[in-house]
Amino acid sequence: MNIKATNLHLAYGSDAVLHDINFEINEPKIYGLLGRNGAGKTSLLSIIGSFREATSGQLHINGEEPFENARIMQEVILMYDKDFTGETDPPSNIIEHIKRYRPHFDLEYAMELLKKFKLEGKKPVAKLSKGKQSAFNVVVGLASRSPITIFDEVYLGMDAPARDLFYKELLKDQELHPRIIILSTHLVSEMDYLFDEVIIINEGKILLQEPYDDIVSRGVTVVGSKQSVDTFAAGKEILNEEQLGDTRSVTIYGETSEADRLSALELGLTIGPVSLQDLFIQLTKEED
Amino acid sequence: MNQPKLFPKVSFDLFWVQLTWTFWALGIFLVINLGKIILSEHVDTFYAASYVGANIYMLVIGIISIAFLTYYVENGVTRKDYFLGNVVASLGLSIVLPILAYLISLIEKLILNFFTHIVLTDPKLDEIAIDIDGNIIGEILLSFLLTPFINPESNILLSLGLFSLHLFVFYLVGWLIGAAFYRLNVVFGILFIAIAIGIIAFKDSMIRLMLDIPLFESFSTLDFVPKGFAPALVVVTILITIILIRQLTKRAAIKM
Secondary structure, three states: OOEEEEEEEEEEOOEEEEEEEEEEEOOOOEEEEEOOOOOOHHHHHHHHOOOOOOOEEEEEEOOEOOOOOHHHHHHEEEEEOOOOOOOOOOHHHHHHHHHOOOOOOOHHHHHHHHHHOOOOOOOOHHHOOHHHHHHHHHHHHHHHOOOEEEEEOHHHHOOHHHHHHHHHHHHHHHHHOOOEEEEEEOOHHHHHHHOOEEEEEEOOEEEEEEEHHHHHOOEEEEEEEHHHHHHHHOOOEEEEEEEEOOEEEEEEEOOOOHHHHHHHHHOOOEEEEOOHHHHHHHHOOOOO | OOOOOOHHHHHHHHHHHHHHHHHHHHHHHHHHHHHHHHHOOOEEOHHHHHHHHHHHHHHHHHHHOOHHHHHHHHOOOOHHHHHHHHHHHHHHHHHHHHHHHHHHHHHHHHHHHHHOOOOEEOOOHHHOOOOOOOOHHHHHHHHHHOOOOOOOOOOHHHHHHHHHHHHHHHHHHHHHHHHHHHHOOHHHHHHHHHHHHHHHHHHHHHHHHHHOOOOOHHHHHHHHOOHHHHHHHHHHHHHHHHHHHHHHHOOOOOOO
């Protein structure tokens, strides 16, 4: 499968939420879509999921417009924090019904997941707790095995053990059935290890799209005495600084050369990788 | 590659789920009807009694049916397949409901005749509406409640057909109102309620012309329509309603 956005633009009335979005996704990998609240994550995903049309520009999936395209729409699933008010059926019944419309749905796997997330009872979904409802969304998303599977912050309502179970299941199932999985989130530090590739969206624009390893090698964290760190960091782009007593930690943006590493060693500094969270915060920081 | 055609599956599923709701509704109508038989002397047949209730029931489930749009798009079904599926399902439901009501009515009559002396009546609903002539609100309300009725014993097919026609139009206007509120805003939603009332009043007036029943005074200007044109105008009204629903849902954004 391939997703390609060309000059994608979306406005709600006069309020533009996506500006000139261009990106391409080709491989069955896990993509992290990061953005602050209101950055346009959900709007972008809702166009991919055929929930709405773009105002202008194009979004193509396998070279075709997905909106009202029966073949493409069957292959794409967008799970979000859904309102289940009035849903009188228990999870197991709903799943059997969804299976009728999802060509790759694995009912056995779905039942197994319902058990793992403790959703196998006969309680109507509307009466389940928020966390359980989120877990149910996760089950549907995983078991549908759609070639394009999107989770738009569905995991926010789940507690830490449930989220952990989701991450494990996601990695396990992705290995057996590779597909394009897009996870939108702002729980960056918790989920960064899941991402093969990261797309950061800010104020309706794509800020960057890079493999996870490349992004985290875009910077380093340097820890040591205040003076040594300042000497080392002089003239470099500093993303973040922290200080405790005489110990200073600085996150530096940009490639570090071999010479830099040597001089750090001479200054007695410790060099570590930069966290995606730090990069994300710095890159999407509002100008004062 | 050909596009998969999902609407037959959608039709079947939507017909089935709404039919299960209908069993519940008919059950409730039956309880009320039986209650009346115990409590009073002059009671309508189940068929005649469900005539009024079923219209309102269809209006309500028509309004709710817009929720299926979200459900199907979320499950990768196009708005078009949802639309076609629900047109077929609602038409099927409109045909089946009168037959069920008639069968229940027959069984009820048989049992009552066998065990009691209670006689049920099939009233002519149009005869009740005489004393409020000229009051437009009253007449609109009555056109909702007292759709033209034909006694099944005089012409069973015409009676069932007319029952189905009313149910189908009530469902469609409910769906139209639901779609307008979903796609547009409250102001337009209310505007579409007015359009829906107009559709019902117009359809009823046309049927009154066809059946030689006098028109309500407020709609008497419609009597210039030749009797032979009335059926065609009913069909056109239904088609316009269906087209409006499609236009409202065709490109509707799903609310998240």
